[in-house]
Structures are given as C-alpha cells and as structure tokens.
Amino acid sequence: MIPPIVEDTIVYSSVLVLLSLGLTLTYMTTKVPNFAHATISIVGSYVTLTVLVLSLISLAREALISQADSQSFYRLIKSFSFAPLHYALFMALGFLLGSLIGVAQYKLVLKPLSQRGANVVQLMIATIAVDMFLLSMLNIYADKLLEYVVSKANELSSIAGFKVNLGVQTRDFILYSYDYSKTLGTQRLVIIAPIMAAALLLALSLVLYRTKLGVALRASIENPSLASTLGVNVDKMYTLAWTLSLGLAGLAGSLIPLKYLVNPSTGQLFVLSIFAASILGGLNSLAGAVIGGVLIACFEIPVFNYLSSHLGISSAYRTVIPLLAMALTLLFIPRGVAGLNWKKLFSRVRR
Amino acid sequence: MPVEQAYSFLLSVLFYMGIYTIVVISLNMEAGYMGLPNFGKMMGVAAGAFTTSFFTWRLALYLHNRLTGEPIVYSDYVRENAMIVSRINEWLSASPGISLFLLLVTLIASLAIGAVIGYIASYPAIRLREDYLGITLLAVAEVIRVIGYNYKPIAGGTLGMQVPDLFRWAGQHRFSVSVLIIVAIALIVYLVYQRMLSTPFGRVLRAIRDDEEAVSSLGRDIVAYRKRVISAGTATAALAGALYALYTGSVIATAYDRVTWTFWPWVMMMLGGAGNNVGVLLGVGVFVIARTTIYTYKNMLEAYVPFNVVWLDYLLLSVTIIAILMLRPQGILPEKPIRTVKPLIRQNEST
Amino acid sequence: MLRVENLNAGYGKLQVLHEVSLFFPERKISVVIGPNGSGKSTLLKTIFGLTKIYSGRIIFENNDITSLPPHKIASMGIAYLPQTNNIFENLTVEENLRMAGYNLSKEELEARVASSLEFFPQLKLYMKRKAKQLSGGERQMLAIAMSLIRKPRLMMFDEPTAALAPKIAHQVLRSIVKLRDELGITIILVEQNARAALEIADKASLLVGGRVIFDGLPKDLLENPELGRMYLGVTSGQV
Numbered sequence: 049m050i051p052p053i054v055e056d057t058i059v060y061s062s063v064l065v066l067l068s069l070g071l072t073l074t075y076m077t078t079k080v081p082n083f084a085h086a087t088i089s090i091v092g093s094y095v096t097l098t099v100l101v102l103s104l105i106s107l108a109r110e111a112l113i114s115q116a117d118s119q120s121f122y123r124l125i126k127s128f129s130f131a132p133l134h135y136a137l138f139m140a141l142g143f144l145l146g147s148l149i150g151v152a153q154y155k156l157v158l159k160p161l162s163q164r165g166a167n168v169v170q171l172m173i174a175t176i177a178v179d180m181f182l183l184s185m186l187n188i189y190a191d192k193l194l195e196y197v198v199s200k201a202n203e204l205s206s207i208a209g210f211k212v213n214l215g216v217q218t219r220d221f222i223l224y225s226y227d228y229s230k231t232l233g234t235q236r237l238v239i240i241a242p243i244m245a246a247a248l249l250l251a252l253s254l255v256l257y258r259t260k261l262g263v264a265l266r267a268s269i270e271n272p273s274l275a276s277t278l279g280v281n282v283d284k285m286y287t288l289a290w291t292l293s294l295g296l297a298g299l300a301g302s303l304i305p306l307k308y309l310v311n312p313s314t315g316q317l318f319v320l321s322i323f324a325a326s327i328l329g330g331l332n333s334l335a336g337a338v339i340g341g342v343l344i345a346c347f348e349i350p351v352f353n354y355l356s357s358h359l360g361i362s363s364a365y366r367t368v369i370p371l372l373a374m375a376l377t378l379l380f381i382p383r384g385v386a387g388l389n390w391k392k393l394f395s396r397v398r399r
Numbered sequence: 400m401p402v403e404q405a406y407s408f409l410l411s412v413l414f415y416m417g418i419y420t421i422v423v424i425s426l427n428m429e430a431g432y433m434g435l436p437n438f439g440k441m442m443g444v445a446a447g448a449f450t451t452s453f454f455t456w457r458l459a460l461y462l463h464n465r466l467t468g469e470p471i472v473y474s475d476y477v478r479e480n481a482m483i484v485s486r487i488n489e490w491l492s493a494s495p496g497i498s499l500f501l502l503l504v505t506l507i508a509s510l511a512i513g514a515v516i517g518y519i520a521s522y523p524a525i526r527l528r529e530d531y532l533g534i535t536l537l538a539v540a541e542v543i544r545v546i547g548y549n550y551k552p553i554a555g556g557t558l559g560m561q562v563p564d565l566f567r568w569a570g571q572h573r574f575s576v577s578v579l580i581i582v583a584i585a586l587i588v589y590l591v592y593q594r595m596l597s598t599p600f601g602r603v604l605r606a607i608r609d610d611e612e613a614v615s616s617l618g619r620d621i622v623a624y625r626k627r628v629i630s631a632g633t634a635t636a637a638l639a640g641a642l643y644a645l646y647t648g649s650v651i652a653t654a655y656d657r658v659t660w661t662f663w664p665w666v667m668m669m670l671g672g673a674g675n676n677v678g679v680l681l682g683v684g685v686f687v688i689a690r691t692t693i694y695t696y697k698n699m700l701e702a703y704v705p706f707n708v709v710w711l712d713y714l715l716l717s718v719t720i721i722a723i724l725m726l727r728p729q730g731i732l733p734e735k736p737i738r739t740v741k742p743l744i745r746q747n748e749s750t
Numbered sequence: 751m752l753r754v755e756n757l758n759a760g761y762g763k764l765q766v767l768h769e770v771s772l773f774f775p776e777r778k779i780s781v782v783i784g785p786n787g788s789g790k791s792t793l794l795k796t797i798f799g800l801t802k803i804y805s806g807r808i809i810f811e812n813n814d815i816t817s818l819p820p821h822k823i824a825s826m827g828i829a830y831l832p833q834t835n836n837i838f839e840n841l842t843v844e845e846n847l848r849m850a851g852y853n854l855s856k857e858e859l860e861a862r863v864a865s866s867l868e869f870f871p872q873l874k875l876y877m878k879r880k881a882k883q884l885s886g887g888e889r890q891m892l893a894i895a896m897s898l899i900r901k902p903r904l905m906m907f908d909e910p911t912a913a914l915a916p917k918i919a920h921q922v923l924r925s926i927v928k929l930r931d932e933l934g935i936t937i938i939l940v941e942q943n944a945r946a947a948l949e950i951a952d953k954a955s956l957l958v959g960g961r962v963i964f965d966g967l968p969k970d971l972l973e974n975p976e977l978g979r980m981y982l983g984v985t986s987g988q989v
Contacts, residue, residue, distance in 0.1 A: 081530065161724055168530045169436045173669070174724055176662055181717035188706040260848070267838050267849050274835060277824060279853040320541060323534060364549040371538040371545075378531045379523055 053350060055238045059307055061345030062241035065338050066248065066300035068325035070293035072337035074150075075326065076269045077286045078158050080171040084179035086315035086322055088149050088294050091182065092142030092301025093310045094189060097221060099138045101193065104128060104214045105200050118210040125215065130226050135240065138302045146298020147291040153178050154290040159283070179315070186312035190218040219311050227306040237306045244303070248296060249338060256334070265289060317367075321348070324370035328377050330384025339385050344370055408695055414578045414646065415687040417585040418639050423664045423679045424592050425635035430665075431673035431734075432596060433628050434608030436529055439520065439536030441660035442543045443636025444643070445652070446516045447509040449547050451562050451641045452554040452650035455505045456480075459487045459563045462497060477555050484561040495568035502565045502580075505641055513637025514630045516543070521629035525622050540657065548652035559651025562644055581642050588635060593676050604628065605674070636660075666720050672730030681731055751776040751936045752797070752828075752904060757806035759796040765804065766792040768960045774904075775953065779930055779937040781968065783944045784957035790940040791833075793957065794906045797938075798830040799823050810904070829902035833909045836893040839882035843873055843892060846881055850896035859899075866895045869928070887918035894925060898933075905929065906938045911946065919943065923950055948972060 071085050104125065111124050157174050166174070197216060204212040227235045256262035268275040268285035276282045304310060321344060329340025348369045356363055377384060422444060429435045460483065464470040471486050473479040491498050523535040547553050554560055569576035595601065606614045607621055615621045640660075644650045663686070671682025690712065693700065697708045704711055723730070752774040760766040766789045774780045782790050795801050797808055799820040808816045815823055824830075838846050847866065851859040867874050870891045876884060881892060890910050897905060907926065911919035927950050929935045941947035948954055948968045956964035956971060964971055971977060 079530075081534065157721060164725065164728070166724060166728060169430075169533065170669075170724055170728060172436075172438075172530060172533060173662075173665060174721060177717040177720040177724075179717075180658070180662075180713045181721075184710045184712075184714040184717065187710045187713075191707055260852075263841065263845050263849060264852065267841060267845075270838050270840050271835060274838065275849070277820060277830075278849055279821065280849075320538065327534070362549055365545065367545050368542050371542045375523060375535050375538045375542075378527060378535050382527070382531060 049233065050238070053353060055234065057345055057349045059235075059237055059241045059303075060349060061342045062245035063300045063303060064321065064325050064345050065245050065341035066296045067322045068329065068337040068341040068344075069249070069252070069334060070296040070300075071322050071326045072329065072331055072334055073289050073293040075331050077289045078154070078162065078171065080158065080168060080175060081323060081326070081331070082153075083172065083175040083319060084153060084182060085294070085297055086319035087179050087182045087186070087312075088146050088153075088315075089297040089301030089304065090186060090310065090312065090315045091149060092138075092146055092298035092303075093305045093314070094186060094193075095142045095145055095298070096138040096223065096302045096305050097216070097218065097310075098193065099134055099141070100130075100223060100226060101197055101214070101216055103134065104216065105197075105204075108204050108212060108214065112204060112208050112212075118208070121208065121210075121212070128226060129228065130236070135236075139244070139299050142298040142300075142302030143295040144298070146301065147295035149182070150290040150294025150297070151287055153294075154287060159286075179319075183312055183315070190312055194218040220309055221305060222307070222309045223305045224307060235306065237303060241303055244299070248299070252292070252334075261288070320367075320374065321370040324374040324377075327374050328384055330386030333384065333386030336384050336386030343385070344373060347373060404695075408691060410574055410578050412687055412691050413582055415691065416683055417578065417581040418643050418646075419664065419667060419683045419687060420585040420680060421588050421639040421642075422636050422660065423667045423683050424589055424676065425632040426664045427668055427673060427676060427679050428592060428596065428604070429628055429632045431668060431675065431679075432601060432604040432608065433624070435625065435628065436533035437536055437629070437632065438533040438657075438661055438665075439538075439540035440632075440636060440664055441655055441657050442516060442520060442536075442540035443513050443633035444640035444660045445540070445544055445547055445655040446513045446633065447637030447640025447642075448644040448650045448655055449553050449640075449652075450509045450512045450637065451505055451644040452560045453552065454508055455501060455565075455645075456484060456487065456560075456563050458504060459491065459497075459501055462501075463487055463490050466497075477551050477558065477560065480555060480560050484563055487563045488567050491563060491565065492567040492570075498565045498568050501563070502645070505565070505645070506584075506638060509637040509641035510634045513634035513640075516637075517630040517633025518626060520633065521626045525625060537657065537661070540661065544652055544655060547655070554650045554652050556652075559649055559653075561649045564648055565645055577646050581646065584638070584642065588638070589676065589680070592635075596676065666716070666723075669720075669728070669730055670723055672732035672734065674734035675730070675732050678730055678732035678734075685731075751811055752938070753807075753809045754793075754797065755807045755809065757793075757796065757808065758804040759792065759801050759806070760804070761792075761801055766801075766960050767796060770806070770957070770960070770962055772955055772962060772965060774936065774938050776936050777930060777934050778952035779926065779939060779950055780953040780955065781939045781941060781947045781951035782955045782957055783941055783947060784963075786942075787959075788957045789960040790957050791908050792960075794830060794908050794938065794940055797823075797906065798828065800830075824900070827901070827903040829897040829900060829905045831893055831897055831905065831907050831910065833912055837881045837889055837896065840880060842878050842880055843884070844877040846892060846896055847899060850899040854899075862899045862901070866898045869898060869932070870895050870925070885918070886914050887921055890914070890922050891925065894922075894929070898929075902935060904936045904938070906940075908940050909942055910939075911941065911943050916946075919946060923947070926950065 067085065067089060071082060074082050074085070107128060108121070108125065111121050116124065153175075157178055158171060161171060161174055194217070197214060197218070201212045201214055224235065227237050229236050232239070254262075256266060264275065264280050265285045265288060267278075268280055268282045269289070272282045275285075304314075308314070325340040325344040326337050327340070328343055329336025329338065348366055352363075352366050352369055355361060356365070381388060422440065425443070426437060426440050429437045460471060463486075467490065471483055473483055476483060491501075520536060520539050523532065523539070527535060549556060564573070566573050566577040566580070596604070603614065603619060603624065607619075607624060611621055640655070667682040667686045668679060669682070670685060671680065672678030693712060693715070700708050700711065754770055754772045757767050757770040758765060770789075770793065772782075782793060784790050792801060796803060799815075799818055799822075803816060806816070807814060810826060810828065813826070815826065818826075820830075838849060841849065847863045848859065851862055854862065872888065873892060873895060876888070881889065884892060894905075910922055910926070914922065923946060926937060926939065930937055939947055939951070948971065951968040954964070954966065954968040954971045955962060956977060964974070964977060
C-alpha cells in the first residue's frame with residue numbers, strides 16, 4: 049500500500065509537470081508568462097464533469113427504461129465508475145478544447161498586440177484579461193450545466209415516479225468516487241497521471257528533437273528572425289507551440305477534479321504554483337519545467353508536511369511555498385535550475 | 400431614478416472614486432512615471448486594512464477602558480470581536496473627538512506600516528527586470544495576504560474581524576460624512592502627488608523609466624529612487640486600505656485580493672493614460688461609474704443577458720481591457736512631454 | 751553583378767545613405783570600409799531589403815530588386831550574413847545546417863550539407879555539439895557553412911571578423927577568399943578591420959557619412975596618403 053502522501057505527491061507532480069511544461073513553452077514563444085494558463089486547464093476539468101454528467105444521465109435513462117425501483121436506481125448511480133473509454137474521452141477532449149482556446153488566445157490577442165508593439169507588461173495584462181474572460185465563461189457554463197442537470201433530473205423524476213438526483217454539482221465538485229478502483233484499492237489516477245505525464249513528455253521530446261518540425265520549432269523560438277529568413281513560417285510554429293502547450297493544460301485539467309475540489313476560480317489558486325515551477329526550472333528550458341514541477345510538488349507536499357508537523361505551522365500556509373520559491377529563484381538564480389552552471393558546481397564540490 | 404437612489408448611487412461612486420484615486424495615483428507614480436510594474440499593489444492596501452484590523456480596536460479599547468472606567472472584558476478577542484466592537488462603537492458614537500483622533504492615528508500607523516512593508520518589498524525591485532519584478536511583487540503581495548488570512552491576530556483569520564466605526568458620531572449622516580472625509584483625503588493625496596511629480600523628482604522618475612543607464616551615468620542612485628518610490632507608493636495604498644476598512648466596518652483577508660486591488664487599478668491607470676495624473680482621475684472615474692451603473696441596473700440587465708448578470712462584470716471588463724490595449728494603449732489622455740522651455744519657438748516659426 | 755544607383759535610404763525618418771552609387775563585379779571580393787556610423791552596415795541591409803529606401807535603384811544581374819522583401823531577395827541567390835545572431839545557439843551544428851536547408855528535399859539537403867562540410871571540414875568534428883559551445887571563429891564558419899547550403903551567388907558579410915582574435919580573423923578571411931576562388935561566389939565585405947580586408951580585396955570603396963568618398967582599386971586607397979591617414983590610421987610612407 050502506498051502511503052497517501054506519496055500518492056499525493058505523484059499525482060500533484062504529474063499534473064504540475066504537464067502544466068509548467070506548457071507555461072514554459074508559451075513563454076519561450078511570446079516572452080510573456082500566461083496568467084490564463086491555469087484557468088484554461090480548469091476548462092479541461094469541466095470537460096470531465098460534462099462527460100460524467102452525460103454518462104450519468106444516459107445510465108439513469110437505461111435504469112428507468114428497465115423499470116428500476118428507487119433503491120436499485122440509486123445503487124446503480126452510486127456504483128458508476130469511469131471506464132477506460134471515459135478517461136480517453138475526457139483527456140482527449142480536454143486536450144482539444146485547451147489547444148483551441150490556446151490558439152485563440154495567441155491569434156486573437158497576443159499576436160495582434162505584439163505586432164502593435166505592446167510591451168511585456170501590457171502583454172501580461174492582456175493574459176490577465178483573457179483569464180478573467182475565461183473565468184466568466186466558466187462561471188456561465190457552470191450555471192448552464194447545472195440548469196441542464198436539474199432539468200434532466202426533473203424529466204427523469206417524472207418518468208420514474210420518484211425523485212431522481214444524479215448527485216452532481218457544478219461548483220465545488222470533486223470526482224474522486226468515480227475514479228476509485230476496488231481492485232487497486234486506490235484511485236486509478238495514481239497510475240494514470242504519472243503515466244500520462246511521462247508519455248506526453250516522451251512524445252514531446254521526440255517531436256522536438258527528432259523531427260524536422262520540432263527542430264524548426266526550437267529554431268523559431270530561439271531566433272525567429274533568422275528562422276524566417278531560412279524560410280520557416282514562424283507564426284505557424286508559434287501556433288503549434290500554443291496548441292501543444294494549452295492542449296497539455298487542458299489534458300492535465302481534465303484529471304484535476306479526480307482528486308481536487310474544482311470551481312471556476314480554482315485556476316486562480318494554483319496559477320502561481322505553475323509559475324513557480326516554470327521559474328524554478330528556468331523559463332527558457334523545457335527540461336527545467338519538468339524539474340521545477342517535480343521540485344515544487346515535493347516542496348509543497350512532503351517537505352511542507354514535514355515542516356508543518358515538526359514546526360507547528362498550519363497547513364494553510366502551504367500556498368506560501370511556491371510564492372517563496374518563485375521570489376527566491378528570481379532573486380538568486382534568475383535563470384532557474386536549468387541555468388545553473390552544473391560543471392562549475394560539481395568541480396567546486398569535488399574539491 | 401428617485402432622489403434617494405440617486406443619492407446613494409452618488410455616494411457609492413464618490414466612495415470608490417476616492418479610494419481608488421488614492422491607490423491608482425500611487426500606482427501611477429510607480430508604473431506610469433517610473434516604469435516599475437507593480438503587480439503587488441494589493442500589498443499596500445492589505446497592509447492598511449490589516450493595520451486597522453489589528454491596531455485600531457486595540458487602541459480604542461485601551462482608551463475606552465482608561466477613560467470610562469468600565470473596562471470591557473473578554474477572553475477570545477477573535478470570537479468575541481463583534482461584542483467588543485459594538486460596545487466600543489456605542490461609546491464612540493458619543494465621542495467625535497476620540498473618533499477623529501483614532502482616525503488620525505490609524506491613518507498614520509497605516510502610512511508607517513505601508514512604508515515599512517514597501518521598503519522591504521523593494522529589495523527585489525533593486526535588480527530585477529520588468530516581468531520578473533512584476534511577478535516577484537505579485538508573489539510578495541500574495542504571501543502577505545495568506546499570512547493575513549491565516550494568522551488570526553491580524554484580521555481574525557478566516558472569519559475576519561470587525562473594526563470600530565470611527566464615523567458613528569455622525570449619526571444618520573454617517574455614510575455621507577465618511578465619504579466626504581475620504582474624498583477630502585483623496586484630494587489631498589492627489590494634490591501632494593501632483594506637486595511632488597511636477598518637481599525635478601518627477602522628471603528624474605520619468606528619465607529613469609526611459610533610460611536607466613543614462614540617468615545612473617549622470618550620478619543618480621537608481622536603487623535609492625526605487626526604494627523611495629515603492630515605499631511611498633505602498634504607504635499611500637495603505638491609506639486607501641485603512642479608509643476602505645473603516646468605511647465598510649470589517650476586514651477579511653479575502654476581500655483584499657489581487658483582482659480588486661492590483662488588476663483593477665492597473666486597468667484604471669491604463670484606461671485614463673499612464674504617466675498622467677489627470678488621466679488617473681479620468682480612468683478611475685470612468686471605471687467606477689461604469690461598474691456602479693452595471694451594479695445598480697443589474698436587475699434591468701437581466702432581461703437582456705442570457706446568463707446571470709453577476710458574470711457580466713468580469714466579462715465586460717476583460718473585453719474592455721483587451722480593446723484598450725488593441726486600440727488605444729496609451730489611454731484616453733496620453734502623457735504630455737515635459738515642458739521646460741516656453742514654446743516661443745513655435746511662435747517665431749509661424750511669423 | 752550587383753549595381754546600386756543613386757541610393758538614398760535609412761531607418762524611418764533617419765536617412766543614412768546619400769546618393770550612393772556602387773558597382774560590385776562578379777566573382778570578385780569588393781570591400782566597403784569606413785568609420786563607425788558611415789552607413790556600411792546599412793548599405794548591406796538596404797540591398798537585402800531591411801531598410802526604408804527613399805529613392806534609387808538596386809540592380810542584381812539585370813533584375814531590379816529595389817522593392818523586394820528579404821525572403822524574395824534571398825531566393826534570388828543573395829545571402830546576407832549579419833555580424834551577430836546568425837546561427838541558432840541552442841541547436842547542434844548538425845541541426846543548424848539542416849535548418850539552413852529547410853526548404854530543400856531530403857536528398858538535396860544531404861548533398862549540400864556534405865559539400866558545405868567539405869568546405870569547412872573542422873565542423874565535421876562538432877556535428878552533435880551545441881552551437882553555443884563553439885568558439886567565435888568556428889561560429890562564423892558555421893554561419894558561412896549554413897549560408898553555402900542555400901547556394902548563394904552573392905554573399906554579403908557585415909564585419910565577420912569583429913570580436914575575433916587576429917589569427918582567427920585571418921582564417922575567416924581566408925575562407926572568404928576560398929569562397930571566391932573555389933566556388934566562384936561574388937563577395938561584398940564590410941569591415942572595420944580595414945587593413946586585413948583590403949589585403950584580400952579586388953575592389954574597394956570608402957563610405958563616410960553615408961556618401962561614397964572613394965571607389966576603385968584597393969592599392970589606390972592604401973596609397974592615398976590623405977585618405978589613408980584619415981580612415982585607415984596609416985601615416986604616410988607606412989603602406
């Protein structure tokens with residue numbers, strides 16, 4: 049049996065790695081940290097919720113068609129668990145929706161503003177505005193989804209002859225129970241999250257280092273003017289980067305509600321953890337993003353846990369960890385972990 | 400609109416304009432004049448509010464106990480906060496002199512604490528470049544808020560605390576009088592800043608913004624200027640925070656969030672035109688009036704909007720910000736170049 | 751091969767080149783020298799379409815290329831090698847070369863990379879190394895190698911030896927001579943390092959304040975005592 053704190057760290061670091069990879073990749077293209085990154089991932093969370101809602105409704109309909117009574121109906125509903133198809137569906141849709149929003153953000157907001165000569169601060173504010181816009185949209189969606197659920201429940205109730213309650217809410221929701229596996233004795237997420245993170249990381253590296261497209265993307269990120277004189281369509285490359293980055297965000301977000309409480313504004317709570325992970329790793333390094341994600345997750349969970357139990361610090365102060373990490377990194381090692389001169393450090397240590 | 404409603408609309412607008420003018424004027428000095436992207440503006444406001452919640456009732460209690468000889472007894476000041484404060488308020492409602500004294504002391508204390516926090520927070524400002532600096536200040540502000548939210552003695556932790564009503568002596572005119580005082584203070588702040596920034600000091604700030612190296616090669620200590628500006632700016636924002644807390648009668652850390660107290664001031668500044676104090680007034684005015692109007696006519700708008708009007712706010716705001724950035728990034732009133740020589744040249748040219 | 755006629759050009763409202771007329775003959779190394787700010791770099795950028803042309807013409811092999819955008823000019827066989835920023839530092843040498851042939855078919859790319867490496871065999875040792883790990887001189891060679899993959903007929907160099915030690919600068923200049931001799935490429939070479947550049951020049955021009963002060967044979971420039979003193983740091987009799 050894996051201790052819960054280890055499970056926690058595994059899941060959190062997988063999610064954080066996927067998110068900080070995306071953030072770093074978009075930073076490398078537009079040189080602006082994207083404040084909307086976390087909220088876009090929460091869009092993925094709502095994809096998962098929607099898949100759940102639709103599945104429950106169709107399950108409920110089937111149950112009622114077979115004339116179930118109220119007890120067996122509720123037993124059926126409560127026993128619902130995500131099947132492999134569901135995971136594939138919400139992860140894929142999360143990726144898709146995330147990438148669409150990402151491309152829209154790039155093409156409709158950031159690219160035009162860059163072309164008009166907006167400076168870094170103005171671009172940062174633009175990303176904050178996009179974040180707020182998406183937040184409003186998510187709130188509206190949460191309302192609408194709830195209306196839908198309620199109306200369907202009423203419909204089913206009148207067919208059933210008893211009160212049908214699907215047991216879902218569109219705010220403050222957590223889908224742990226649908227992810228629990230009796231055979232594993234724990235959540236499937238504990239396996240799925242790290243595997244997805246590793247697989248996607250591998251896929252991304254292969255694309256970036258083994259394909260012509262990937263090399264062109266890296267070239268465009270590093271030196272867009274030189275790349276364009278060589279015939280690369282730099283804009284297409286940037287669009288590709290944004291597609292991948294926010295696709296990863298949407299996918300990571302689709303997994304989040306399986307373990308964490310989700311609200312439209314949940315993104316605001318952890319956006320700074322993602323920033324901290326990217327900054328700690330070094331905003332110009334993808335390998336750094338991975339290292340940063342793992343480190344921040346370890347600081348936030350096992351390290352903080354140790355400190356809080358031994359020093360009596362309330363667990364509410366966990367949010368201070370990424371903030372401190374961010375500030376300290378920017379002050380002392382601004383290029384992040386990836387920017388450290390490892391050779392120099394090792395030679396110093398050897399002496 | 401009936402007179403009463405119109406009057407309360409006016410009071411609300413004046414209140415928010417007063418508070419935000421103070422905040423945005425200080426932000427304008429930091430970001431507009433000196434080019435310091437202060438994304439941690441909220442920390443000043445929070446500092447003022449927390450000073451009020453920590454300090455004012457304690458001083459009031461001390462004076463009450465000394466002067467009335469009927470000490471208020473309590474065991475847990477956070478839980479019994481409401482009782483303590485209401486007893487104090489009763490006493491204060493008959494003592495305008497003491498209320499004003501407490502007001503003065505609270506404001507001075509807020510200025511002081513704000514200056515100290517600003518000074519400490521300015522350390523990262525010394526060496527970081529734009530986007531990194533903005534993020535670091537954002538992080539520091541968040542840390543302060545987390546501490547204020549969790550460390551009970553400051554602001555009652557998650558429950559919040561009430562603060563003594565220092566305007567209760569005005570009886571039924573409480574709201575009008577408090578708004579009057581706030582507007583007066585805002586006016587004073589505006590005039591002080593206007594004066595301060597039209598001196599060579601203001602020119603140096605702008606010069607630093609435009610070309611740091613040139614200014615420092617002329618012998619000016621850039622670091623010292625940054626420290627001074629951030630301390631002063633944070634102290635000023637603290638003033639606004641204290642006034643806000645005193646007007647609303649309570650402090651809860653969640654009310655001092657980065658959207659309301661960092662992002663919106665930025666929007667107001669950009670809307671009116673950065674680097675330009677009259678622009679600040681304009682930006683604050685337009686923003687506050689627009690929002691108050693939406694809020695007042697919320698019910699009417701419900702008919703036109705296919706979703707809950709609550710979300711309209713953020714939606715319109717985000718779209719407006721992006722529109723400003725795209726169409727008129729310099730704001731309504733762009734910065735005027737500094738006039739040091741009378742325009743006789745133009746007169747001569749036309750002859 | 752390339753002729754510039756009464757060229758007036760600059761950046762926005764700032765005019766840098768004034769009535770510049772020059773001719774750069776085929777298969778020759780033409781050197782353009784002059785003090786800082788004289789418009790030498792601007793001349794190259796203008797030919798490549800990177801600046802604002804107020805009036806005048808640029809003719810390349812009987813084609814008027816005056817108003818063409820840079821990528822069109824590049825496709826006509828003209829290569830522009832700026833002083834810095836001419837390679838991808840975080841990519842390997844091999845990836846840099848491949849990027850240079852981005853639009854080529856796989857076979858063609860392989861062939862051209864191979865012949866480029868024949869010209870700079872030292873690079874073969876560094877194929878998997880990141881470009882930022884190369885020395886200054888090796889980087890310039892990589893930049894030239896990348897340019898060769900495009901099979902240019904005219905190569906314009908903007909101060910290729912700046913920031914290089916004299917010995918390495920000499921090596922780079924020798925490679926440039928090789929480009930003319932072995933590949934028949936026409937060279938326009940802008941240099942601060944006047945003496946070294948004039949040594950390999952077939953033709954020389956002197957630009958001062960955006961105007962052509964001298965245009966002719968290198969030895970005439972070197973032997974002209976006044977110009978020599980003013981612009982080459984040569985005192986009479988020291989040629």
